Amino acid sequence: MLWSETFIPTLRQVPQEAESKSHQLMLRAGLIRMLISGVYVYLPLGLKVLDNIEKIIRQEMESIGAQELLLSAIQPLELWQKTGRDKDMGEVMIRFTDRRGRKLCLGPTHEEVITNLIKTNISSYRQLPLVLYQIQTKFRDELRPRFGIVRACEFIMKDAYSFDCDEEGLEKNYKKMYEAYQRIFKRCGLEFFCLEADPGVMGGDVSHEFMAPAESGEDEIFTCYKCKYASLPKEGENLEICPYCKGKIKRLNSIELGHIFKLKTKYTQALDAKYLDKDGKVKYAIMGCYGIGVSRLIAAIIEQNYDSDGIIWPKEISPYKVIIIPLDIQDELIKKLAFDIYKKLVSLNIDVLLDDRDEPAGVKFKDADLIGIYLQVIIGKESLKKGIVELKVRMDKTKLKLKKSNLVSHIRKLI
RNA sequence: CGGGGAGUGGCUCAGUUUGGUUUAGAGCGCUUGGUUUGGGACCAAGAGGUCGUGGGUUCAAGUCCCACCUCCCCGACCA
Numbered sequence: 154m155l156w157s158e159t160f161i162p163t164l165r166q167v168p169q170e171a172e173s174k175s176h177q178l179m180l181r182a183g184l185i186r187m188l189i190s191g192v193y194v195y196l197p198l199g200l201k202v203l204d205n206i207e208k209i210i211r212q213e214m215e216s217i218g219a220q221e222l223l224l225s226a227i228q229p230l231e232l233w234q235k236t237g238r239d240k241d242m243g244e245v246m247i248r249f250t251d252r253r254g255r256k257l258c259l260g261p262t263h264e265e266v267i268t269n270l271i272k273t274n275i276s277s278y279r280q281l282p283l284v285l286y287q288i289q290t291k292f293r294d295e296l297r298p299r300f301g302i303v304r305a306c307e308f309i310m311k312d313a314y315s316f317d318c319d320e321e322g323l324e325k326n327y328k329k330m331y332e333a334y335q336r337i338f339k340r341c342g343l344e345f346f347c348l349e350a351d352p353g354v355m356g357g358d359v360s361h362e363f364m365a366p367a368e369s370g371e372d373e374i375f376t377c378y379k380c381k382y383a384s385l386p387k388e389g390e391n392l393e394i395c396p397y398c399k400g401k402i403k404r405l406n407s408i409e410l411g412h413i414f415k416l417k418t419k420y421t422q423a424l425d426a427k428y429l430d431k432d433g434k435v436k437y438a439i440m441g442c443y444g445i446g447v448s449r450l451i452a453a454i455i456e457q458n459y460d461s462d463g464i465i466w467p468k469e470i471s472p473y474k475v476i477i478i479p480l481d482i483q484d485e486l487i488k489k490l491a492f493d494i495y496k497k498l499v500s501l502n503i504d505v506l507l508d509d510r511d512e513p514a515g516v517k518f519k520d521a522d523l524i525g526i527y528l529q530v531i532i533g534k535e536s537l538k539k540g541i542v543e544l545k546v547r548m549d550k551t552k553l554k555l556k557k558s559n560l561v562s563h564i565r566k567l568i
Numbered sequence: 569c570g571g572g573g574a575g576u577g578g579c580u581c582a583g584u585u586u587g588g589u590u591u592a593g594a595g596c597g598c599u600u601g602g603u604u605u606g607g608g609a610c611c612a613a614g615a616g617g618u619c620g621u622g623g624g625u626u627c628a629a630g631u632c633c634c635a636c637c638u639c640c641c642c643g644a645c646c647a
Contacts, residue, residue, distance in 0.1 A: 165596065165608065166580045170639060190639065245646070262647065296569085296645050304646085312647095355647050362647095371646090412647060444647065481605045515607040522607090533606050543606095 154473070156508045160197050163520050173369035175455035176301030178464050182524045184451070191298030191306035198524060199451070201472035203309065206341060206450050207288055209469060210311050213337045217329040219284040219313055224266045226290060230256040232265040236423040241354045247292050259292035264355075264420050264442060267314045271438060272426035275316070281428065281438065282322050286313035288447060300369045303408060303452045313443040318430060320417070323439045327415055330443045334363055334411055337445070341454055342467025345410060346376050346383035355442070357416040362409055367456035370406035377402055408453045411445040464525030465548050471527035473506040474568045478521055480514040480533040487532050490542070490557065494530060497561055503568065522547065528567060530560065 161183040170187060171177040179185045184199030195203060211221065230248065233239035239246070247259040260266065267285065275281065288311045298304050315326040331347075338345045343365050350362040364374050364383065375392045376383045379400030386392070392402045420426070421437040430436050458465045466472070475498060479491035491507060498505040506526060508517050514533070521529050531543040531552075542560055544553040546567070555563055 162578095164579065168579075169574080169581090172640065187639090243645095264647095293646085297641095297643090299641090310647095350647095353647060360647090409647085414647080442647090446647095483605075511605090513605050513607085513609055515605085515609075517605095518607045520608085531606080535606075 154506050156506060156510050159506075161520075161524065162196070163523055171301060173300040173303070173452075173456075174459060175303070175367075175369065175452040178455050178459055178523075179301055179451070182464055185302065187301075191295060191304075193302055193305060193307075198472045202451055202466075202470060203448065205470050205472070206447055207311075209337055209340045210288065210445065210447065213333045213340075214286050214311075214313065217284070217333050219286045221287060222285050223287050223289060224260070224263050224270075226260050226292065228258050228260045228263075228266055230258055232269055232424070233258065236265055236420060238265070238354065245293050245295065247294050260289075261291055261293045262310075262444075263287070263289075263312055264314070264416070264440075265424065268420040268424045268426050268440070271316055271421070272424055275426070275428055275438065277428055278318050278430045282315065282317040282326065284313060284315045284326055286311060286443075299371065301452060302448050303369065304371065305448070308446065309448040311445040311447050315441040315443070316421075316426075316438040317441075318428070318436070318439065320439055323415060323417070323441050327413065327441050330413055330441070331361065334413065334443070334445070338363060338365070338410060340467075340469050341450055342458060342470060343410065343450075343453060344457055346374065346381060346407070348374065348383040348385060350385060350412065352414050355412075355414050355416065356419040357414045360412060360414045363411040364407040365410050365453040365457065366405040367408045367453055368406060369452075369456060370408045372407055372409060373404055374407050375402050376405050408449065408456065409446065410450060410453055411443070413443040414441060416440040416442055459525075462519070463523035466525045466527055468527050468568060471525070473504045473526050475503060475505045475528045475530060475564060476521050476524075476526040477505065477507045477530045478517050478532065479508070480517065480531065482509055482511050484534060487534065487537060490537065491532055494532075494542075494560065498564065501561070501565070503564065528564060530564075 163183050164181040167177050168180045171180055183196050184202065185193045185195055187193055230239055242261060246261050250256055288309065290307060291310045292307055295304055295306050298306055302308065317323045317326060345363050345365045347361055347363050350360050352360040374383050374385055377395035377398065377400045380395060380398040382395050382397050395402055417439055418437040421440055426438050427435050428438055454470060455464055458467060477491050477495055479487045482488055495505060495507045525547055527547055529545040529547060531545060536543065540557055541554050542557055544555055544560065544563055
């Protein structure tokens with residue numbers, strides 16, 4: 154993509170509406186814009202980041218045998234009355250009545266809908282186990298939206314649901330999911346802790362939360378860096394020594410990345426999702442559910458990966474893998490080389506952005522650092538005279554001086 | 569919903585305390601022309617504003633009073 158043909162509105166100054174670091178950088182780098190409090194639009198660069206995160210999630214979900222589907226955002230209130238959660242959700246759930254007088258809501262989550270689907274389509278143990286997932290927009294009328302997309306009223310979530318014949322099956326799927334989550338967050342360049350949590354309104358007995366330390370995190374957790382133990386503070390408690398390894402405990406603000414639950418039969422019973430088992434007995438399917446705050450991950454990644462110049466995208470998340478920076482686009486030699494490299498990378502299927510704008514070098518450097526593309530190819534007059542171009546890794550700021558002819562192979566090694 | 573802060577060109581802000589420089593300012597960005605091109609460069613000429621909204625006080629309101637709206641932060645709340 155050529156910069157001159159895309160829409161990356163970067164901001165030089167910190168917008169007044171943003172206080173947290175990730176929110177500021179998302180606005181400045183041209184990833185998102187606010188429509189109203191708690192509701193954001195994603196600009197092309199933001200969408201590319203979102204796509205990259207989703208790609209990782211899909212790969213890891215498929216790798217454990219989960220199948221993607223897409224449920225509806227509009228849901229009948231009736232289903233929620235059956236599980237009793239229409240009351241639990243209260244005003245968080247956005248409700249409305251359509252012209253036919255049907256009572257509806259915009260899905261804040263999808264346990265009811267998926268269980269209803271299972272109820273009407275699964276009737277035998279032969280059809281189980283089943284693990285389904287979707288990546289979809291959720292709606293929650295939050296009391297106080299915060300920190301940009303961290304707590305928004307409209308956000309994107311990956312939610313997965315497992316259905317098994319017995320608890321043994323649930324254990325297996327729960328474990329697989331737990332491990333897949335670790336791989337996902339690791340590939341996203343996140344430092345995170347996993348801890349046992351209160352299942353809350355979701356129900357069921359065991360749940361685990363994945364938390365990413367971040368300055369603007371909403372929850373405080375106790376963490377031990379020695380053994381990776383982490384827990385949520387209980388009222389009045391002040392933990393200083395790790396109960397497992399006696400290491401020193403740190404209190405850290407953190408963002409909830411994901412949460413997994415063993416729901417067992419809470420929903421399958423309420424919605425009467427039965428199947429016929431091997432022994433000919435009618436049983437309720439054993440359920441688990443597994444959520445990741447996809448859009449929120451962007452904020453968490455930035456909170457953990459930035460410097461004074463801007464965002465530092467981890468390799469797999471970077472909205473383009475390479476940005477080519479011809480320092481003087483009026484210079485024919487520089488321009489030609491920039492386009493030659495660009496075409497070469499495109500032909501190799503490498504996602505590349507060429508800053509073809511007629512702007513001073515300083516502007517291009519600042520913008521490239523701000524939007525945080527993984528690799529920068531810098532082409533300037535002086536070094537080009539010696540046949541040299543520079544390759545800068547945004548993450549560690551090392552600059553490699555390379556012969557033109559070696560550049561592409563070097564890039565391929567790094568990505 | 570309680571407490572605090574803010575709303576003035578696209579963005580960041582000054583001006584409001586103490587009403588009155590006549591047409592409301594600056595920097596950045598934007599447009600045109602030119603000089604530039606290794607870290608947000610420079611010169612010249614331009615475009616762009618219901619001062620959040622409504623009402624009130626006054627000879628006169630961005631500035632004072634009342635009501636409301638919006639945004640941010642803390643709290644309550646939250647899979």
